[in-house]
Amino acid sequence: MCGIAGRILNAPGKVGDDLVELMVAQEHRGSDSTGFAVYGIPRETGYVLRGMGFDKSRMDGDMDDFQNILKAHGSDFLEDPTFVTNEADHYCTRMIISDPHDIEQWINVADEISDRFEVQSCGRSLEIIKDVGSSNDVADKHGVREMIGTHGLGHARLATESSVLPNASHPFWARPFPDVAIVHNGQITDYYTWRDKLERLGYRFLTYNDSELIAVWVSDQMKNGLTMEQALKKSITSIDGVFTYMIAQPDSIGFAKDRFAMKPLVTVEKNGELAAATEEQAVCRVVPDGSDVINYDGPGITEIWGVGNRRAAA
Amino acid sequence: MSEIVIDVGERHIREINEEIQAACAAGHKIIVRNTLSRHNLGIGLPAGADLHFEGSVGYYCGGLNNGATINIERNAGWGAGEAQAAGHITIGGYAGMSVGAAMLGGTIHVKGDTGPRCGVAMKGGNIIVEGKIGYQSGFMSHAGKIIALGGAGASCADALWEGEVWVAGEIESLGVDVNLLEPTAEDVAEVEAILEPLGLNDSSREWRKMISGQRLWYFESRDANAWLMI
Numbered sequence: 001m002c003g004i005a006g007r008i009l010n011a012p013g014k015v016g017d018d019l020v021e022l023m024v025a026q027e028h029r030g031s032d033s034t035g036f037a038v039y040g041i042p043r044e045t046g047y048v049l050r051g052m053g054f055d056k057s058r059m060d061g062d063m064d065d066f067q068n069i070l071k072a073h074g075s076d077f078l079e080d081p082t083f084v085t086n087e088a089d090h091y092c093t094r095m096i097i098s099d100p101h102d103i104e105q106w107i108n109v110a111d112e113i114s115d116r117f118e119v120q121s122c123g124r125s126l127e128i129i130k131d132v133g134s135s136n137d138v139a140d141k142h143g144v145r146e147m148i149g150t151h152g153l154g155h156a157r158l159a160t161e162s163s164v165l166p167n168a169s170h171p172f173w174a175r176p177f178p179d180v181a182i183v184h185n186g187q188i189t190d191y192y193t194w195r196d197k198l199e200r201l202g203y204r205f206l207t208y209n210d211s212e213l214i215a216v217w218v219s220d221q222m223k224n225g226l227t228m229e230q231a232l233k234k235s236i237t238s239i240d241g242v243f244t245y246m247i248a249q250p251d252s253i254g255f256a257k258d259r260f261a262m263k264p265l266v267t268v269e270k271n272g273e274l275a276a277a278t279e280e281q282a283v284c285r286v287v288p289d290g291s292d293v294i295n296y297d298g299p300g301i302t303e304i305w306g307v308g309n310r311r312a313a314a
Numbered sequence: 315m316s317e318i319v320i321d322v323g324e325r326h327i328r329e330i331n332e333e334i335q336a337a338c339a340a341g342h343k344i345i346v347r348n349t350l351s352r353h354n355l356g357i358g359l360p361a362g363a364d365l366h367f368e369g370s371v372g373y374y375c376g377g378l379n380n381g382a383t384i385n386i387e388r389n390a391g392w393g394a395g396e397a398q399a400a401g402h403i404t405i406g407g408y409a410g411m412s413v414g415a416a417m418l419g420g421t422i423h424v425k426g427d428t429g430p431r432c433g434v435a436m437k438g439g440n441i442i443v444e445g446k447i448g449y450q451s452g453f454m455s456h457a458g459k460i461i462a463l464g465g466a467g468a469s470c471a472d473a474l475w476e477g478e479v480w481v482a483g484e485i486e487s488l489g490v491d492v493n494l495l496e497p498t499a500e501d502v503a504e505v506e507a508i509l510e511p512l513g514l515n516d517s518s519r520e521w522r523k524m525i526s527g528q529r530l531w532y533f534e535s536r537d538a539n540a541w542l543m544i
Contacts, residue, residue, distance in 0.1 A: 261430040261449050264392070264411060280351040280391055281372050288350075293370070293389065297411055297429035298467065299449045 002170075003029035004183040004265075005154035006246050006253045006276040007286065008307055012041050016139075016147030018286045019154040022275065023135035025282040030158025033169035034138040035130030037181035037248055038152040039307075042125040046078050047103075047178065049095040050127050052167050053117040056091040059083070062117040063093075066110065070097055073106035084142055090166050092131065092142065107176040111204050118167060118206050123179035125149070125250055130169035151307050153248050155183040161191075162208040171248075174215035175204060179250050182218070184211035185263045185278055186243035194239065214245050232256040232302040244296075246276065254304040261299035268293045274305055315364065318342040322349045331357060338363040338382070351391065356384060361400065373410070376403045379420065392429075395422045398439065411448070414441045417458070423512055430467070433460040436477060440508050450489060452479040452524070461505055463514065471524040475531075480505055482519040490541055491527040 003026030007018045019036050040048070053062045063081065070076055081095040100106035103122065110119055121128035127147070131138045135156060139145050155170035162168055174180035188194075191210040194217060199205070203216050217239065221231035228249070235256050244263035246255045255265060255276070267276040268283040270291045275283040280293050296303070318337045322330055330346075334356055337344050343364045349355060353372035356365055361381025370389040376382070379398040386394070389407040398417040405413070405422070411429040414422045419439040424432075427445035431453045438458045445464040452460050452470065455477030465483030472489020480497075488494065497505075502521060509515040530541070 261411070264429075279353075279372065280370060280389065281353070284351050295389070295408055295410060295429060297448055299430065299469075 001029050001158045001160075002185040003027075003154075003156040003278045003282070004170075004185045004244065004246060005278070005282060006152070006183075006248070006255075006274070006305075007154075008151040008253060008274040008305055009149075010272050012148055012150050014145070014147075015039075015149040015152050017145040018275070019152050020135055020139040020145050021285040022277050022282045023139075023154040023156050025285045026156050026277060026279055027134055029278060030156045031134040032159055032164045033130065033132045033157040033166070034135045035128065035155045035157070035169045035171050035183075036138075036144050036147075036152060037121070037126060037128045037154075037171040037183070038144070038147045038149045039123075039125045039179075039248065039250060040127060040147065040149040042250060043096075044124075046096055046098050047122050047124060048127050049093075049097060049119055050121045050129060051093050051095065051117060051119045053091045053093070054167075055089055055116065056085050058116060059091055062113070065113055066117060069106070069110050069113075070100065073100040073102070073109070074098075075100040075106065086141060088132075088166070092129075094127070103178060104176045108202075108204070111175075111206070114204075114206050119173075119175075120167065121173040121181065122176075123250075126173070126179045126181055126248075128171050128173055128181055130155075130166065130171065132164060132166050132169065151248065151253060153181060153183045153246055153253070161187055161210045165207070168207045168209045170209075170211055172209070172212045172215050174219040174247075175206075177216075177219040177223075180215060180219050180247065182211065182215040182245055182247045184214055184243055184245040186241060186245070186258065188213060188239055188241040188243065190240040210241070211245070214239065214243070215247060218247055228252065228254050229302065229304055232304070236300045236302070244278070251308070252304050252306050254302065255296070256302045257296065257298075257300065259300045261297060265296040266293050267296065276305075315341060315343045317345060319345045319347060321347055322352055322355065324350070327352060327354050330355065334359070334365070351389075353391065356382070359384070359401070370407070376401075379403065381420070389426070395420075398422070408445075409443075414439070414460075417441075419458075421508075427464070433458070433477065433479075436460070442509065442512060442514065444514065446483070447479075447481070452477060453489070455479070459505070459508065461508065463519070473530055474524060474526045476526065479524040481522050481524070485522065488524070491530040493525050493527040495523045495525060497521050497523040 005022035078096040085091045171181040188210040242262035347368040358378040359382035363382035373391040377396040379401040381400040391410040396415045401420040408426040409424040409428045424443045430449040432451040447462040449467040450469040456475045461480045466485045468486040469489040471479040
């Protein structure tokens with residue numbers, strides 16, 4: 001059992017605050033870890049990175065090594081990275097970098113130090129914040145309520161398939177595709193075989209979390225020419241397990257549900273702004289006046305909600 | 315019967331349920347408001363209790379009901395009336411997944427549609443749905459009747475045991491091991507008698523009655539392929 005959420009605003013606003021509210025209301029579904037994917041105002045050039053190092057006493061060395069790898073790929077910090085730490089061993093960082101020559105080549109090399117420091121999101125607008133702890137704990141530690149953006153995802157984790165680790169929290173970035181993130185409620189039963197197939201194609205996974213697979217799987221299908229809608233539909237018969245997952249991109253959030261209809265999804269829309277969550281009581285937190293909820297309870301459903309002009313995308 | 319209003323808000327559910335139980339014991343009619351679609355409201359209510367929930371409720375509302383009359387104004391989340399022994403639950407809007415799961419008796423009346431697996435593993439009582447029942451409704455139902463007036467989703471009556479699923483309207487597809495019957499006039503009269511107190515009886519309906527094909531009762535592993543849906 002996990003809780004997931006999505007939010008789309010008509011214009012850049014306090015999407016971080018809404019996502020925290022959506023997750024606070026679903027904390028009982030899993031509070032070992034919480035995470036957020038926030039799509040801020042997109043940069044013209046350069047990328048926002050969010051990353052995590054596993055031993056804060058080695059932070060300076062990690063950063064020197066990371067910067068050297070950036071420079072070798074024609075990139076560098078555009079501002080000084082900022083750091084968040086507490087009594088835990090790990091540290092979290094936010095960086096702004098100039099464009100590497102080739103994102104895929106750069107991240108492949110950067111991942112060689114991922115046993116010490118891992119990049120958890122990369123995008124013109126996407127920022128993934130994740131950590132162990134409840135939604136309020138994670139939100140307070142990382143200032144999520146203050147984050148401004150157009151849309152985003154949230155996740156409360158009850159670990160069932162792998163360890164509780166800060167980097168095994170959702171959302172997951174679709175490494176190496178910039179600005180793509182997923183959250184997932186459920187279990188993927190054949191993730192090991194799918195991971196193996198994708199690793200043979202050169203993709204890299206940094207955790208043993210089954211959900212990390214989905215983002216990469218969908219993105220790989222799209223790289224091979226499928227539309228997002230086609231990829232979502234194909235996932236229902238290709239990926240085995242129970243799931244409701246949401247995948248976010250700069251222009252949309254899509255979802256897919258397994259063919260046994262095991263995991264719920266509820267949405268409410270008001271003035272074109274959309275809130276989606278596992279439970280109705282969560283969407284009531286951000287749209288409290290009892291607007292009509294839609295229950296996506298059936299089997300094998302997909303849909304894509306556009307950001308901006310929402311009606312046109314579906 | 316005097317009326318008492320209980321406000322839910324963000325208070326602890328146990329505190330609210332204790333207030334509801336106390337009000338039942340005192341013989342009040344209870345209005346529950348500001349529910350914020352929260353879970354586990356009104357569990358294990360006694361016979362004779364009378365509750366009205368304003369707006370929508372979350373999961374398992376009216377679960378383990380022992381004979382109360384419960385009215386939910388709008389939608390209910392998962393498992394409304396789960397394991398109800400007796401009583402009458404009315405859901406004004408949509409009932410989420412597994413409404414009436416494992417119920418033993420009494421009536422659940424849904425005015426809208428239901429989510430998947432309506433009446434899963436029910437062991438008695440009746441579920442009446444004015445709209446459409448969702449995917450795999452009646453799954454492994456052991457006894458009792460599910461009566462849908464507005465059609466049924468895919469895999470209807472899947473792996474039914476001794477329960478019955480009655481549908482007026484379109485059935486998207488049947489589940490495994492279903493025996494689809496043309497009901498006798500006697501059967502129909504029995505269903506109409508269940509609908510009559512709700513004001514829903516209508517002799518012009520074309521009913522389909524589903525019972526178990528009974529092949530799954532004697533499952534043999536060598537036949538497993540016949541049951542694999544994937």
